[in-house]
Amino acid sequence: MAKILLHGTEAICEGAIRNGCRAFFGYPITPQNEVPEYMSVKMPQLGGVFVQAESEVAAINMVYGAAGAGIRAMTSSSSPGISLKQEGISYIACARIPCVIVNIMRAGPGLGGILPAQGDYFQATKGGGHGDYHLIVLAPSSVQEACDFTYKAFDLADRYRVPVMLLADGMIGQLMEPVELPPMRELWQIPEKPWATSGHFGKDRRILNSLIIKPEDLEPHIAQMQKTYEEIYQKERRADCYKTEDAELILTAYGTVARICKSAVNTLRKMGIKAGCIRPLTLYPFPDDTYRACAEKAQTKAFLSVELSLGQMVEDVKLSVEGKKPVYFYGRTGGNVPDEEEIVRAAQDALSKAEGRR
Amino acid sequence: MIKILLAGQGGQGVLSAGKFLAESGLHEGKEVSYLPAYGPEMRGGTANCSVIISEEEISSPLCNVPDVLIAMNGPSFHKFTSRVRSGGVVLVNGSISDCYAGRDDVRVYDIPANDLAMEAGDVRSANMVMMGALCAVTGIVKERSILNCLREKFVGKPAVCEVNEKAFRAGLNAAERQ
Numbered sequence: 121m122a123k124i125l126l127h128g129t130e131a132i133c134e135g136a137i138r139n140g141c142r143a144f145f146g147y148p149i150t151p152q153n154e155v156p157e158y159m160s161v162k163m164p165q166l167g168g169v170f171v172q173a174e175s176e177v178a179a180i181n182m183v184y185g186a187a188g189a190g191i192r193a194m195t196s197s198s199s200p201g202i203s204l205k206q207e208g209i210s211y212i213a214c215a216r217i218p219c220v221i222v223n224i225m226r227a228g229p230g231l232g233g234i235l236p237a238q239g240d241y242f243q244a245t246k247g248g249g250h251g252d253y254h255l256i257v258l259a260p261s262s263v264q265e266a267c268d269f270t271y272k273a274f275d276l277a278d279r280y281r282v283p284v285m286l287l288a289d290g291m292i293g294q295l296m297e298p299v300e301l302p303p304m305r306e307l308w309q310i311p312e313k314p315w316a317t318s319g320h321f322g323k324d325r326r327i328l329n330s331l332i333i334k335p336e337d338l339e340p341h342i343a344q345m346q347k348t349y350e351e352i353y354q355k356e357r358r359a360d361c362y363k364t365e366d367a368e369l370i371l372t373a374y375g376t377v378a379r380i381c382k383s384a385v386n387t388l389r390k391m392g393i394k395a396g397c398i399r400p401l402t403l404y405p406f407p408d409d410t411y412r413a414c415a416e417k418a419q420t421k422a423f424l425s426v427e428l429s430l431g432q433m434v435e436d437v438k439l440s441v442e443g444k445k446p447v448y449f450y451g452r453t454g455g456n457v458p459d460e461e462e463i464v465r466a467a468q469d470a471l472s473k474a475e476g477r478r
Numbered sequence: 479m480i481k482i483l484l485a486g487q488g489g490q491g492v493l494s495a496g497k498f499l500a501e502s503g504l505h506e507g508k509e510v511s512y513l514p515a516y517g518p519e520m521r522g523g524t525a526n527c528s529v530i531i532s533e534e535e536i537s538s539p540l541c542n543v544p545d546v547l548i549a550m551n552g553p554s555f556h557k558f559t560s561r562v563r564s565g566g567v568v569l570v571n572g573s574i575s576d577c578y579a580g581r582d583d584v585r586v587y588d589i590p591a592n593d594l595a596m597e598a599g600d601v602r603s604a605n606m607v608m609m610g611a612l613c614a615v616t617g618i619v620k621e622r623s624i625l626n627c628l629r630e631k632f633v634g635k636p637a638v639c640e641v642n643e644k645a646f647r648a649g650l651n652a653a654e655r656q
Contacts (some may be wrong), residue, residue, distance in 0.1 A: 123511070125497070125504050151516060235517065295539055296497065296512035304518050336646045382537040 123298035129154035131263045131299050132222055132286065133162065135270030136194050136442070138302050139309045141220070142168035143193040145182035147175055147201060150234040151290040152224035155196040176201040180208030180221075187212070187219040190316030190330045192274050197221035198290070199240050200231055202248075210249025211281060215313075215347070216328035218277030220270065221255070222286045224293040225428075227455040235455025236290035240374060241432035244287050245404040252342055254349050256284045256356065257403040259374040263297035269401075271302050278311065280348050287403060289428060291376040291457065350450050352405055359407035360399040363389070367396030368419050369471050372411075372437055373426040376457065381426055384463040394419075395467060403433070408440035415444040422474035423447040424467055428457065446474050479534065480575060480618050481541045484608075485526035485558050486550025486571070487590060491605030495548070496527035498631070502623035503531040514573040519585050524554065530639055531618055538619070546616060551575055559584070569611050569653075571604065594648040600638075603645035610649025621650065 126134070133155055136144075144159040156172060158387065163170035168187065173179035179195050186193040201361060202223045211220060228433050244257045256276050260266040264289060273284040317326050323362040332338040362382055364370060369388070371381045378399040388395040398414065400407050422445055425434035433450040441447055450466035452458050458466075483501065486492040493514055500512040514527040528541030542561065547568045552575035559568055564583040573592035589611045595604040606628070613621050625643060634637035644648035 123504065125501055125510070290516075291513065291539070294516050296500060297536075297539075298510060376539070379536075380538040380540065386537070420634055457540065459540055460538055 123300050125223050125296055126148045126263055126267070126299040127154055128263045128266050128288070128293045128295050129224070130158050131267035132196070132270045132288075132439065134299075134301055136192075136220065137162055137166065137272065138304050140192045140272045140305055140307055141194050141274060142166060142307070143183070143186040145171045145173050145179040145186070145193070145195050146170070147173050147179050149198045149201045150152050150194050151226060151236075151293050152198050152222065154293075155222065155224075173232055173282035175417035176204035177208065180205040180212070182191040183219050183221075184208055184212050184215070184217060186214065187217045189319050190318045192220075192278075192310070196224065198224045198226045199228050199237070202240065202243070202417070204207075206243075206366040209255070210251055210253060211330040212283050213249070213345075214251065214332075214341075214431045215253070215328045216281040216356070217283070217328060218274075218281050219279060219283050220273045220286065222270070223284060225287065225289045226449055227453065233455045234290065236376060236428060237453065237455060238377070238428040239430075239453065240287065241403065241427070241429060244285050245331060245406070245436070253281070253303040253345065254352075254404055256280070256282055256352060256405075257287050258284065259401060259403050260292055261285050261378045261399065263292070263295055264299050266292055267299050267301065280352055281315070282348060282352065283412040287375075289375045290455075297304045301361055316410070357405045357407040357409060358401040359410040360401055361410065362399065364396035364398060364414055365456070366419065367394050367414075367477055368392060368421045369467055370397045370420060370423045370466060371413050371426060371463070372396055372398040372433075373396060373402060373422060374433065375428075377426050377428060378389060380458065382458045384467060386458060387464050388467055391464075393467070393471065399424075400433075405459070406436045406440065411440035412442070415441040420445055424470040425449050426458065426463055426466065427451045430454060446477060448473065457478065479530065479532035479536070480546065480547065480616065481529070481544045482529045482546045482612070483526060483541050483544035483558060483561070484529065484548045484550070485524070485554035487554075488523050488525045490525070490550045490552055491602060492525045492625035493527050494608055495605035495639045496529045496546035498624060498627050499531070499612075499619065501627045502619040503529075505623045505626060506619060508533060508537050511536050513539045513541070526554065526558075540630075546612065548612060549575065550604065550608065567615055569608055569615065571608065573604075587611060587653055589649060589652050591649070594652060595645050598648055599641040600645075603642045606642045606645040607649035607652070610646040610651075611653035612649075614650045621646075
């Protein structure tokens with residue numbers, strides 16, 4: 121199929137629609153308003169459901185209900201809206217209902233600004249809501265990936281009965297690039313859900329609940345969830361390596377920043393510095409194996425995590441590197457995006473610091 | 479790879495011209511990216527977008543140092559000219575802006591886009607005048623690709639399409655004369 125020019129948010133919608141999403145609930149917030157706009161047109165055409173809810177809290181609980189009935193359901197928002205959804209996300213995780221949540225991150229904290237940021241990394245990967253749970257978190261860095269990852273998110277969610285979050289910064293949401301759309305999947309091709317509360321019809325009684333009041337019931341329930349997270353960790357860690365084979369300095373970033381880092385790697389190599397870039401595709405589970413493999417190589421001198429935050433992913437990088445090599449950080453906040461030269465300078469600084477340590 | 483920054487006032491068709499350009503690049507099988515500067519914008523405010531057209535994969539979609547600046551009005555001409563790469567090109571809407579760049583390492587083309595657009599039949603086609611000038615000066619996309627995109631966009635509105643085509647050709651000629 122020929123490539124077409126698509127907006128990041130439209131690509132997310134197409135990825136969802138083409139993998140059977142037939143229910144969308146949302147509340148407007150910049151920079152993701154084009155998602156509900158697009159869905160409000162497409163859902164009715166496909167016999168699906170679109171509701172502009174009265175609030176983010178309502179929207180996530182509508183997802184809870186629709187996805188509980190076995191429909192592939194999605195909601196999207198941006199940082200402050202995602203904070204409002206956290207209670208619902210925790211309930212959905214406990215009730216083990218698969219769904220997809222899109223977060224097009226803007227600058228925080230608070231109402232913040234509407235420009236791109238990556239300050240929600242902790243929230244997305246370390247819980248967000250209350251209790252012991254995890255989401256699978258995917259981080260696209262192009263419009264094509266925004267489409268493909270959303271498509272994949274529905275399959276992952278169903279396979280593990282875990283909510284999946286697509287974590288993109290505002291720039292991925294607003295960028296237009298050529299996209300090759302995946303084929304449209306028919307609804308009958310989607311595996312049946314033997315747990316869904318889709319009506320009695322002579323079946324056994326099914327209950328989806330997040331209130332498990334007896335401690336002797338709740339602990340095994342959480343243990344079961346933990347087993348799933350362990351399986352996800354074993355099977356779903358993904359990262360993309362760019363010129364890391366012989367690199368002495370490993371840059372690492374996700375989303376838009378990873379692309380700028382790639383440019384920086386090429387510039388650094390022209391200057392005679394062997395740089396490479398690790399780009400995690402899954403932020404949870406974090407691809408620690410990729411980092412560890414690089415940290416164990418003799419020629420690797422240092423890591424530099426570049427983020428649109430004050431330093432969040434860098435903690436996971438440090439945990440993965442296990443102190444074998446120094447890990448440095450460079451970040452911008454407030455909606456500012458570093459350019460290539462800035463990252464090149466930060467990389468040179470990191471390398472000279474690492475060499476000074478010896 | 480060529481990085482183009484289009485800037486002007488909201489309503490001058492800056493964003494739609496950028497989309498046209500990206501679509502045309504895609505039609506020719508090139509890699510393209512289009513990034514609108516989205517901020518707390520309002521009607522009558524500023525608008526700008528970055529378009530990159532490349533033979534290879536585009537890594538950074540940012541356009542902090544453009545090769546080409548298309549400035550649709552005076553304020554954006556003065557705001558962005560300093561950013562243009564040395565040896566780059568600036569196309570400025572001379573109808574409503576002066577053309578003094580304050581530097582001599584960029585080539586400035588004075589295109590009276592508003593006047594030419596009014597001659598073509600509608601001042602709103604000033605963006606297409608600039609597209610014409612861009613084609614003539616850089617050759618980054620072929621005339622045919624832009625015209626095909628125009629016809630696709632305005633299918634069912636032949637009068638609008640004709641005005642835009644006229645404006646496009648006026649821009650081509652204006653740039654070729656300089």
